[in-house]
Amino acid sequence: MGWHVHPPHYRHLEEVETERRMSNREIFARLLRYLTPYKKWIAIITFAVIVTSVTGIASPYILGREIISKYILKGDLYGLQAIILVFMGIQIANWAANTIRIYGLGKVGQSLLLKMRTDLFSHLQRLSFSFFDRSDSGDLISRVTNDTDAIGEAFTSGLVQVSSDMLSLLMIVIVMFSIDVRLSLASMTVVPLILVAAILFNSKFRAAYRMQRTKISTVTSKLQEGISGIREIQSFTRERDMMEDFKTANLENFQANLQATKVWGSFFPTIQLIQTLGTGIVILYGGWLAFNGMLGPMEEAIGTLITFIMYVGMFFGPIFDLANFYNTVQSSLAAAERIFRILDIEPEIKDDVDAVEIPRIEGEIEFRDVTFGYRPENPVLHDVSFHVKPKETIALVGPTGAGKSTIIKLLCRFYDPQSGQILIDGYDVKKVKLKSLRRQMGIVLQETFLFSGTIIDNIRYGKPEATDDEVIAAAKLVGAHEFIEKLPDGYYTKIGEGGVGLSVGQKQLVSFARALLRDPAILILDEATSSIDPYTDLLIRKAMKTLLKDRTSIIIAHRLSTVRDVDRILVIDDGRIVEEGSHEELIKKGGLYSYLYKMQFKEPEAVETVATSPH
Numbered sequence: 001m002g003w004h005v006h007p008p009h010y011r012h013l014e015e016v017e018t019e020r021r022m023s024n025r026e027i028f029a030r031l032l033r034y035l036t037p038y039k040k041w042i043a044i045i046t047f048a049v050i051v052t053s054v055t056g057i058a059s060p061y062i063l064g065r066e067i068i069s070k071y072i073l074k075g076d077l078y079g080l081q082a083i084i085l086v087f088m089g090i091q092i093a094n095w096a097a098n099t100i101r102i103y104g105l106g107k108v109g110q111s112l113l114l115k116m117r118t119d120l121f122s123h124l125q126r127l128s129f130s131f132f133d134r135s136d137s138g139d140l141i142s143r144v145t146n147d148t149d150a151i152g153e154a155f156t157s158g159l160v161q162v163s164s165d166m167l168s169l170l171m172i173v174i175v176m177f178s179i180d181v182r183l184s185l186a187s188m189t190v191v192p193l194i195l196v197a198a199i200l201f202n203s204k205f206r207a208a209y210r211m212q213r214t215k216i217s218t219v220t221s222k223l224q225e226g227i228s229g230i231r232e233i234q235s236f237t238r239e240r241d242m243m244e245d246f247k248t249a250n251l252e253n254f255q256a257n258l259q260a261t262k263v264w265g266s267f268f269p270t271i272q273l274i275q276t277l278g279t280g281i282v283i284l285y286g287g288w289l290a291f292n293g294m295l296g297p298m299e300e301a302i303g304t305l306i307t308f309i310m311y312v313g314m315f316f317g318p319i320f321d322l323a324n325f326y327n328t329v330q331s332s333l334a335a336a337e338r339i340f341r342i343l344d345i346e347p348e349i350k351d352d353v354d355a356v357e358i359p360r361i362e363g364e365i366e367f368r369d370v371t372f373g374y375r376p377e378n379p380v381l382h383d384v385s386f387h388v389k390p391k392e393t394i395a396l397v398g399p400t401g402a403g404k405s406t407i408i409k410l411l412c413r414f415y416d417p418q419s420g421q422i423l424i425d426g427y428d429v430k431k432v433k434l435k436s437l438r439r440q441m442g443i444v445l446q447e448t449f450l451f452s453g454t455i456i457d458n459i460r461y462g463k464p465e466a467t468d469d470e471v472i473a474a475a476k477l478v479g480a481h482e483f484i485e486k487l488p489d490g491y492y493t494k495i496g497e498g499g500v501g502l503s504v505g506q507k508q509l510v511s512f513a514r515a516l517l518r519d520p521a522i523l524i525l526d527e528a529t530s531s532i533d534p535y536t537d538l539l540i541r542k543a544m545k546t547l548l549k550d551r552t553s554i555i556i557a558h559r560l561s562t563v564r565d566v567d568r569i570l571v572i573d574d575g576r577i578v579e580e581g582s583h584e585e586l587i588k589k590g591g592l593y594s595y596l597y598k599m600q601f602k603e604p605e606a607v608e609t610v611a612t613s614p615h
Helices: 013-017 023-033 037-070 075-127 129-133 138-179 181-230 230-235 239-291 298-342 404-409 434-438 455-462 468-477 481-485 503-516 534-548 583-589 592-601 604-612
Strands: 365-372 381-388 393-397 421-425 441-444 520-525 552-556 568-573 577-579
Touching: 013 239, 013 434, 023 298, 023 393, 037 298, 075 138, 075 181, 075 298, 138 181, 181 239, 181 298, 181 604, 239 298, 365 404, 381 404, 381 577, 393 404, 393 604, 404 421, 404 503, 404 520, 421 604, 441 503, 455 468, 455 503, 503 534, 568 583, 568 592, 577 583, 577 592
Parallel strands: 393 552, 393 568, 441 520, 520 552
Antiparallel strands: 365 381, 365 421, 568 577
16 A cells, blocks of 8 residues: 555645635734844845935936026036035935845845744644645645745845835925925825725725736746656546646636736726826926916025926826735735745644653554544544564465555654554653654555655765764665665765666665665564565565664555565455454464465465455
């Protein structure tokens, strides 16, 4: 039995998440916590923002009220030269402050992404098997990459910028009212229209960007499947189907992005139209005031009107930025919501508050009336009880789906039973710390997973502190040394993810060496020899005595020849132990084990008899 089980009762993660929506306030509060460690840099950025805003606001005033009104229109060349130097000094200060602001934003923004990605990945490492049963890797990859990118974009190009824009907006309003109250009030007549537009588009933005984030995760998922499963895809000539699936996901992502673009495409021109209307009102009203001498002498009136028109443009500039930020923040809120939902998921399997470190174990195992189901109302195991003595080797055999691998998962506490107890050396596995338990176990699976890297690093994975000599010794014991030495770079030969470049048998030998190097008190072989060729099987058999010596071992196998010499065999059927004994004893009983044995080693008519016989 394999370990990659996806019980049909689990709903997809997205379906579970739709039950709860986070408020914007909650999301913002949690995002701000990530900024707390960078108070010093935020203070520097804030100062730079203030300098940038002040120098930016001063420029139109000096240009219109001073340079044009007092010097150009009056022909004062000497005064013009002096004021130009002041103007250039302000521009240099603006440039310096802006440079510091941009660098600071980048530093804090990237640090935020570093911390958030680290937190998210670390949390995923702690989540239980049941979480991954109902999730797909592509969706999780999208959350760690695409969603965090969206949040980073909102910060680096938005959060501090919007603070700068709000400060600039306040200063612009103050300066405008100090110049002329009448023109200021005229320019403000369009502000209510902007607020109404923002309110009307709010719900549309959030829905569009939530859908956008969901669809891009589906694309990532299909991409991951298309790459990881390329051998199966091509073997079964399903390339066209896979391309159609990806095309569908990509099309849905395109449509979600198009919908978001439509919403933004309607909102932004609306704001532009309102700005044009506001500028037109100011020009008409300001011109009328100037023509009627209500803005002072014509030289002063021209300078005032030019200054005011520049400020009106600057007034709508921050509003444009705020509108653009509003667009960005809706996308980032949807992304943050997806990330925080993952971070809010509590591991179902975790240490109790009173959990203790289990000492070096002898390997005594006891199941007491254990009942378990991936869906509680549909148990996979029914009141299973058995006892394994220290250093004893037992085998679990039975039909596919009988519950053999589930017993192992419960023993390693990847899941907890609905009822009953599992004891190791008398310790309830629920009462001991997970790391202290699992570090004393070695597991070799049927579907061996090797990491991209060197052979030596893969063997050393279970014991990082092991020396090269220890790694080589373990490889020799399981018969892996010979083929490793023949590789181009020996133990330092690099392999692809999943062990690409090695045969199935070679990968199994590496996994055996990895388990042996750890020197576990309890060794578990889950159909670990079912995919091995006869020659490699012979190598494994030679190493098996060493591998199983002085440790409690549990072997799950369909190939019954591998379990003939174990101390005891437990026969599992439909989640129950139906037979128990040695190979010879079970053969004599003529029960299920005998049937299974005949199915593998006897004549075809016996197989037919087994297929039609009740268990």
